[in-house]
Amino acid sequence: MRRTARPLFLLSLLALPLVGAAAEAQSIAVEDARVRAVPPGAATTAAFMTLTNPGETDRALVGGASPLAGTLELHNHAMVDGVMRMRRVEAIPLPAGESVHLAPGGWHLMMFDLAATPAEGESVALTLTLDNGETLNVEAPVRRVQPMAMPSEAGGAHEASSMPSAH
Numbered sequence: 001m002r003r004t005a006r007p008l009f010l011l012s013l014l015a016l017p018l019v020g021a022a023a024e025a026q027s028i029a030v031e032d033a034r035v036r037a038v039p040p041g042a043a044t045t046a047a048f049m050t051l052t053n054p055g056e057t058d059r060a061l062v063g064g065a066s067p068l069a070g071t072l073e074l075h076n077h078a079m080v081d082g083v084m085r086m087r088r089v090e091a092i093p094l095p096a097g098e099s100v101h102l103a104p105g106g107w108h109l110m111m112f113d114l115a116a117t118p119a120e121g122e123s124v125a126l127t128l129t130l131d132n133g134e135t136l137n138v139e140a141p142v143r144r145v146q147p148m149a150m151p152s153e154a155g156g157a158h159e160a161s162s163m164p165s166a167h
């Protein structure tokens with residue numbers, strides 16, 4: 001009687017390592033990304049992060065998208081007639097060699113028409129577009145984010161009453 005068993009070549013083919021899938025280097029580093037937790041049913045939220053441009057070429061963030069949001073806009077705050085208002089901007093500059101903080105009261109990514117309520121413990125996928133066409137994929141955890149602090153340059157009274165005296 002002859003044995004007809006043959007080696008399982010298929011298995012060794014399936015075990016071939018996947019090569020050539022090296023990650024592309026991103027020109028902008030993203031740190032401390034977070035999406036503001038909001039009450040159930042809220043229609044909007046905002047995303048914040050620190051963007052660092054380690055290169056020698058000025059870049060800019062020019063757009064973004066997320067499966068969570070029907071619309072994502074780049075926003076800034078500006079003082080208008082003594083009132084701090086947020087407004088849409090076309091781009092957030094990312095100067096060469098600098099870090100730009102997207103934070104409450106300043107630059108932020110505004111997310112409208114939420115598909116679901118972002119709850120603490122979840123994370124939100126964001127795709128950011130740079131002015132050179134490059135895209136950055138960001139996973140931003142949902143966190144409680146404090147509202148913006150009162151701008152201290154508007155007057156010393158608020159700051160003096162809310163900060164312990166250091167001198």
Ligand SMILES: [Cu+2]
Nearest residue numbers: 075086108110
């Ligand atoms: Cu906004």
